[in-house]
Amino acid sequence: MTKYLITSALPYINGIKHLGNLVGSMLPADVYSRFLRQSGENVLFICATDEHGTPAELAALEKNQDVETFCTEQHEIQKNIYSRFNLSFDQFGRSSSEHNLHLTQHMCKKLMENGFIEERIIKQVYSIDDGRFLPDRYIVGTCPHCGYEAARGDQCENCTRVLDPTDLKNPRSAVSGSDRLEIKDSKHLFLKLPMLEKELEKFIDEHEAEWPIVVTSIARKWLKEGLRERCITRDLKWGIPVPCDGYDGKVFYVWFDAPIEYIGATAEWADKDPETRNYKNWWYDTKDVRYVEFMAKDNIPFHTIMFPATLLGVREPWKKVDYIKGFNWLTFYGGKFSTSQKRGIFTNQALDEFESDYWRYWLMANAPENSDSSFTFDGFASMINKDLNDVLGNFVNRVLKMTASKMGARVPEKFELQDIDKLFIENLSKRISTYTRCLKDLEFRKALVELRAIWTEGNNYLTEAAPWTVIKTDKNRASTILNLAINIIRLYAVLSAPVIPATSEKMMSLLQIEKPDYFWPKEGKLFEELSKLSVGKEFSVPENPLFQKITQDRIDELCEKYGASV
RNA sequence: CGCGGGAUGGAGCAGUCCGGUAGCUCGUCAGGCUCAUAACCUGAAGGUCGUGUGGUUCAAAUCCCACUCCCGCACCCA
Numbered sequence: 001m002t003k004y005l006i007t008s009a010l011p012y013i014n015g016i017k018h019l020g021n022l023v024g025s026m027l028p029a030d031v032y033s034r035f036l037r038q039s040g041e042n043v044l045f046i047c048a049t050d051e052h053g054t055p056a057e058l059a060a061l062e063k064n065q066d067v068e069t070f071c072t073e074q075h076e077i078q079k080n081i082y083s084r085f086n087l088s089f090d091q092f093g094r095s096s097s098e099h100n101l102h103l104t105q106h107m108c109k110k111l112m113e114n115g116f117i118e119e120r121i122i123k124q125v126y127s128i129d130d131g132r133f134l135p136d137r138y139i140v141g142t143c144p145h146c147g148y149e150a151a152r153g154d155q156c157e158n159c160t161r162v163l164d165p166t167d168l169k170n171p172r173s174a175v176s177g178s179d180r181l182e183i184k185d186s187k188h189l190f191l192k193l194p195m196l197e198k199e200l201e202k203f204i205d206e207h208e209a210e211w212p213i214v215v216t217s218i219a220r221k222w223l224k225e226g227l228r229e230r231c232i233t234r235d236l237k238w239g240i241p242v243p244c245d246g247y248d249g250k251v252f253y254v255w256f257d258a259p260i261e262y263i264g265a266t267a268e269w270a271d272k273d274p275e276t277r278n279y280k281n282w283w284y285d286t287k288d289v290r291y292v293e294f295m296a297k298d299n300i301p302f303h304t305i306m307f308p309a310t311l312l313g314v315r316e317p318w319k320k321v322d323y324i325k326g327f328n329w330l331t332f333y334g335g336k337f338s339t340s341q342k343r344g345i346f347t348n349q350a351l352d353e354f355e356s357d358y359w360r361y362w363l364m365a366n367a368p369e370n371s372d373s374s375f376t377f378d379g380f381a382s383m384i385n386k387d388l389n390d391v392l393g394n395f396v397n398r399v400l401k402m403t404a405s406k407m408g409a410r411v412p413e414k415f416e417l418q419d420i421d422k423l424f425i426e427n428l429s430k431r432i433s434t435y436t437r438c439l440k441d442l443e444f445r446k447a448l449v450e451l452r453a454i455w456t457e458g459n460n461y462l463t464e465a466a467p468w469t470v471i472k473t474d475k476n477r478a479s480t481i482l483n484l485a486i487n488i489i490r491l492y493a494v495l496s497a498p499v500i501p502a503t504s505e506k507m508m509s510l511l512q513i514e515k516p517d518y519f520w521p522k523e524g525k526l527f528e529e530l531s532k533l534s535v536g537k538e539f540s541v542p543e544n545p546l547f548q549k550i551t552q553d554r555i556d557e558l559c560e561k562y563g564a565s566v
Numbered sequence: 567c568g569c570g571g572g573a574u575g576g577a578g579c580a581g582u583c584c585g586g587u588a589g590c591u592c593g594u595c596a597g598g599c600u601c602a603u604a605a606c607c608u609g610a611a612g613g614u615c616g617u618g619u620g621g622u623u624c625a626a627a628u629c630c631c632a633c634u635c636c637c638g639c640a641c642c643c644a
Binding site for chain 2: 020152174299334379390391394398456459467
């Protein structure tokens, strides 16, 4: 049977991520993983923090911490936030793990043996006062073309010309501002991507028909422009040491070791139960694994070109990706999320404002699948109020309260179904199969439109069946309708669980189901699905609605707080 | 001529690959219901699908051409 390996792009360690990061990789990967698990599939969902590189070192410096302590702390902070978002990682690892170190070094050695690595001497800028080599973008100076004074070493933001740090006039360190810089020769390893170009092209060809356009078009663009040798090492302390003579004080560049951590994290997972788990069953010489990656569009070149190049070049049967789900950007009021301008919402702030399901629902319903999409508090509030409160929350509430008040807080008896019931079940069945297909195809926005329609069907049914009227003349008939309605609540809990798992649990607990099963309904078996609750079983009458409405005052307050231009 | 994405009723989107009566959600208006959170259900109004009154076609939101405007690609950050 096919096993599903799911990875989400690794969030970088240097600070708490915002909502855009969440919706572009981890959250949709979670929804998909949950859906597959509920469908009875064998799923391994892997993520980790990406910890190496200069930004991490500098962030640690700013906090007066050594970089390892900093990363350990930040890893815990992020891990905690994601668990509050109910992201169901099987493993949330760290790219600084032992496993990743060994795997990365192994990959490098194999690449060398196979002739895909060459050594080059390059000139690097060294800052005497900072005591370190500086990456290009941490050198600032005056642009030789336009005279802009704060041009960076890799590109002038004013005239957009690509620069070399040595082009800059009056160069200085962006870290300390010091101008005591010198240029030193430094040995580095380069991955010879051009040698793998044909194979990569074939790799992309094989998946062209299936992959989203945003993914293949970015990959094609790189191939079209021609691949160049890429430097895979850096003059840094923090990272995975290069296992070669003469490379003391050098580590691998983050883009090289970060994706390998997908494998590393799987090995970390296997360590927890070595008797039954083996990471190679998922990654090495497998025939039964379907591997799906989730990422935002900036990560696509690394996952379509660089990482496959590594895995191809080692000449070992490592599992390569089968499907890539790429996302565009989520914007904040049409503009970018911006840390320095205090625009946008970070994941920890989001959780302080609302329960995770509010965010999960909105983000998935508005996932930037085909183009960038924009977050606004107005849009957020109106969708939460309408879909979660009025449609779903109210349905649960009205059914349970009505049943309790008319016939007591127990699942009422079911008698013969009438046409109206059968028609409803038929409609529901169609919608569920559409919903299921959308989830399978990773069409999240469409899936959520369908989920909402499924919820609406319930309200529709109640209106048509009108148990509050029927009960006056035919108690058995009213009992049947309400029996069905309560069973629908259970079914909704199951169907909603990939997206809003915490709410699903609440619904199950209202029905006093101790060990709820969330098995996905089978095609054509809806009658059975709607008969799972035993007659006479007690349920709880909700004291509070499942959700709370977001008022206009609250919206105004949030706009103010998060720098939304109203 | 830098690269990429976009332009569809008041708002947000689908439809564009594979031409054939313009669809969904919100909002608005009217009606129904009264079990429920002033919630639910039904119906209606509202668009010449950025521009050229451009080309192909019996037929174009959809294919081709030209143009306009918007948004990313610059600290932070995905």
